[in-house]
Amino acid sequence: MAPKRPQGAGATHERGPAQGSQPVPRAPGSPELYAALDLGTNSCRMLIAEPRGAGFHVVDSFSKSVQLGLGLERSGKLSRGSMTRTVQALRICQQKLKRHKVRRMRLVATEACRRADNAVDFIDRVHRETGLRLDIIEPEEEARLAVISCAPLVSPKTENLLVVDIGGGSTELVWIDLAKVAKKDRPQAIMRLHSGFVRAISDVPEARVVDWISVPLGVATLREQFNDVEDDAARFALMSWFFEENLADFSPYHATEPTERFQIVGTSGTVTTVAASHLGLKRYDRTKVDGLRMSSQQIDAVIRSYLSMGPGGRRADPRIGSDRHTLIMSGAAILQALMRCWPTDRLSVADRGLREGLLYAQMSADGVLDEQSVRPKGTVSSPRRG
Numbered sequence: 182m183a184p185k186r187p188q189g190a191g192a193t194h195e196r197g198p199a200q201g202s203q204p205v206p207r208a209p210g211s212p213e214l215y216a217a218l219d220l221g222t223n224s225c226r227m228l229i230a231e232p233r234g235a236g237f238h239v240v241d242s243f244s245k246s247v248q249l250g251l252g253l254e255r256s257g258k259l260s261r262g263s264m265t266r267t268v269q270a271l272r273i274c275q276q277k278l279k280r281h282k283v284r285r286m287r288l289v290a291t292e293a294c295r296r297a298d299n300a301v302d303f304i305d306r307v308h309r310e311t312g313l314r315l316d317i318i319e320p321e322e323e324a325r326l327a328v329i330s331c332a333p334l335v336s337p338k339t340e341n342l343l344v345v346d347i348g349g350g351s352t353e354l355v356w357i358d359l360a361k362v363a364k365k366d367r368p369q370a371i372m373r374l375h376s377g378f379v380r381a382i383s384d385v386p387e388a389r390v391v392d393w394i395s396v397p398l399g400v401a402t403l404r405e406q407f408n409d410v411e412d413d414a415a416r417f418a419l420m421s422w423f424f425e426e427n428l429a430d431f432s433p434y435h436a437t438e439p440t441e442r443f444q445i446v447g448t449s450g451t452v453t454t455v456a457a458s459h460l461g462l463k464r465y466d467r468t469k470v471d472g473l474r475m476s477s478q479q480i481d482a483v484i485r486s487y488l489s490m491g492p493g494g495r496r497a498d499p500r501i502g503s504d505r506h507t508l509i510m511s512g513a514a515i516l517q518a519l520m521r522c523w524p525t526d527r528l529s530v531a532d533r534g535l536r537e538g539l540l541y542a543q544m545s546a547d548g549v550l551d552e553q554s555v556r557p558k559g560t561v562s563s564p565r566r567g
């Protein structure tokens with residue numbers, strides 16, 4: 182199961198409210214609504230939002246753990262139970278879309294559907310039973326969307342940026358060189374990557390994608406590979422080592438010179454959960470988590486606390502949550518491996534990702550965003566990633 186890097190994907194040169202909450206009322210004459218749905222290996226998540234300045238305001242949302250990829254590693258197929266759970270969740274999404282009269286939408290499926298032998302049959306069933314048309318996107322597009330969602334969190338001082346999106350079935354990494362872009366233009370340069378990683382030769386300095394990779398190991402797939410290891414600490418160490426092994430072909434892997442102009446932005450439920458644990462939050466608060474910078478020592482301290490709790494303690498910890506306790510250690514193993522590999526001792530936490538990227542891309546293509554005033558942290562109002 183090799184990392185996915187399609188032709189041309191290597192080094193390039195010149196090229197709202199939580200589930201169940203009430204929707205926010207819309208003012209008369211407000212802009213047209215947009216929707217973004219992300220069906221991953223573990224979760225089904227959707228945002229409905231309206232454009233607002235350089236960003237958007239979330240009107241309604243949905244997030245549910247459906248475990249679509251459960252058993253996929255073993256059988257190569259989506260199970261009947263997983264598909265039924267997912268269709269039930271998608272029915273709720275369809276009802277929300279209908280209630281809000283959403284016409285502009287992008288509904289995507291990722292790694293589980295990319296790998297499953299019966300994915301086409303499942304997509305047909307979804308359309309037949311819900312009326313929704315899911316688009317199975319390629320790893321490059323998934324990586325691009327994660328990158329542009331994080332643009333407001335990039336420091337003006339950053340010259341080399343690594344964006345990491347830890348999903349349920351895969352992990353995307355994108356390394357971007359911003360050194361030739363004026364500091365004030367760096368967020369906008371990142372946003373422009375929504376149209377592709379390979380840029381046309383231009384006299385205008387552009388964000389340059391040095392390399393990107395999609396590793397087919399996420400919190401669910403990595404955990405399944407080591408399910409037979411009973412010892413908690415041993416399983417964690419093996420998962421972290423195995424993930425690092427899968428990064429060997431990523432070209433910036435050996436860039437070990439420390440620099441203050443290098444930034445890692447991490448986007449995933451794992452990263453936001455670790456941040457919430459570090460802050461000691463009794464109730465998740467996106468405003469405190471999104472944009473938080475954590476040191477490698479702080480991340481290691483949280484991971485050590487998870488290991489000391491054991492499976493039972495993690496299950497009971499409200500900061501982790503009942504739907505995440507079985508996956509937090511595989512996600513933490515990925516996070517620890519990443520922090521070992523690159524020249525920084527800090528990670529920027531992003532409570533944003535594929536859905537936000539889908540919204541940005543649609544709104545940007547329609548010309549309804551003020552892209553000249555990309556705002557820092559706080560542009561998006563959205564719930565925690567599932």
